Amino acid sequence: MKTELKNQLRQQDATVLAQGYSPAIRAMEIFSIIAFVALESALVWRLWGNPLVGPWMVLSAVLLGYLAADFVSGIVHWMGDTWGSTDMPVLGKAFIRPFREHHVDEKAITRHDFVETNGNNCLVSLPVALLALLLPHTSATWVFLSSFLGAMIFWVMATNQFHKWSHTDTPPVIIGLMQRVHLILPPDHHRIHHTAPYDKYYCITVGWMNKPLALIGFFPMMERVITWATGLIPRKDDIGAEAALELFQTQAADAPPVVKAAQELLEGGALAEEPGAVSPVRPS
Template sequence: MTKPDKITDKVRLQDAQALAQGYSPAIRAMEIASIVSFVALEGVLAYKLWSTHHTGPWMLTLAVVLGYLAADFVSGFVHWMGDTWGSTEMPVLGKAFIRPFREHHVDEKAITRHDFVETNGNNCLVSLPVAALAVAVPLNGPGWVFLAAFLGAMIFWVMATNQFHKWSHLDAPPAIIHFLQRVHLILPPDHHRIHHTAPFNQYYCITVGWMNRPLRMIHFFPLMERLITFVTGQLPRQDDIGTEAAQALVAVDDATEVPVLQAAKELLKASTEESAPSVSSRSSP
């Protein structure tokens, strides 16, 4: 079996300067328009929620907390997709979405040099469909109000994810930000540093990071990768870390059983061992 340190030795890093140059004026204009549209939709939603009588503080608090957890999962899923699949050479998606993920692996501090637009524009763009859906939800009952509030909270935290992510890479964040990181209410630097260990294949959730350990325990992302590779034949992380390292990593993942499967095999083995004596005693003369 290939050891993790051997995989790290095989990792091929891309050129940081070439990746940074992929941020074009057209992409920036798209990000500015996305931020303006996102703020407008969230403002309309907040006004609608404020105006309805089918609401209360506990309902809104629950919607905000569940939205935070959902945003953490969404951030991990999108991060995993951007890190693992596709190429920076793909039309539109390659330059606008995949490029920032690949740049971040070779230049972690690049995000700290990005202004508000470059930091948050992409997340606003991907949040627009959900924002429009939340505004369209009819607020004619508590259930619908909760759904609209949950969707609005989730995409607000999704929008804030890259800002939290940026703060986790600052050498000296503001005092209030450092406190929130220390009590793990936003993404802490030490927690996120686990992801930045080549080959960059774990701890993808970057809103707050609460979902990283549960998803790792159930091997969520390796199982998704096996499924996609089985269906498409594509090799995960090939464009990001190179073919040799990607193949070695797949070999390690294939040799590692999911804990649920390990437990099931142990239970089956124990059950077989317990039933064996009784079977042999009935068969003896």
């Protein structure tokens, strides 16, 4: 079944996708990197010397921020892989295109310079960076929240660099060591995601969240909810309508118990509204 599904995949041309990286997008990314560094530096300056800041608070914020960044990377990665089209205005070329290009040319990311690798993540982190900077530092709770948000977006910014290293044939020695002990994203772990049809292990900061999310069927459950609510089929614009529909149906059959329970609740609600045959897709 999986071999037949893989043969049905219709992917976009890697050269066309690469050409979508325009001078305007690069200028936006350069601005984003400068703004991100400025905001993070200002946050460190605000926190430095604050009597409420202690080593355990900083360590907790950094570690929790790392886990949160891994989860956020999975959400963003899943959205970029699963929904929307590269032809969409602004979002298509700036955000969705890099994800789709990566599936047809895994090594393209290793040829990207610092700006192209990290600019997008800096851009999406700017609102959170500004929030972390503007929060009041009048109590331990506010200081911890500000530190946590600052740490989280630092790791979000570093995510694509870790991702790039996971595809690099000969990374620096220290990076290879960190990959082997799973302190950053290991190549073997990430390779699971790069097995067609690319529907699992989306977390790419460190990958610690991938197994827990897979055990509860988090992303398939989210896809079924969105499909029920909108009628959209996940990955239709990435792998083709036929393969996407077959994958959607296969996932439903193989779903963990928690996903099947959620599906039954959704279908039960639809049945109560409109008697008739039960469908995984909400009527439009």
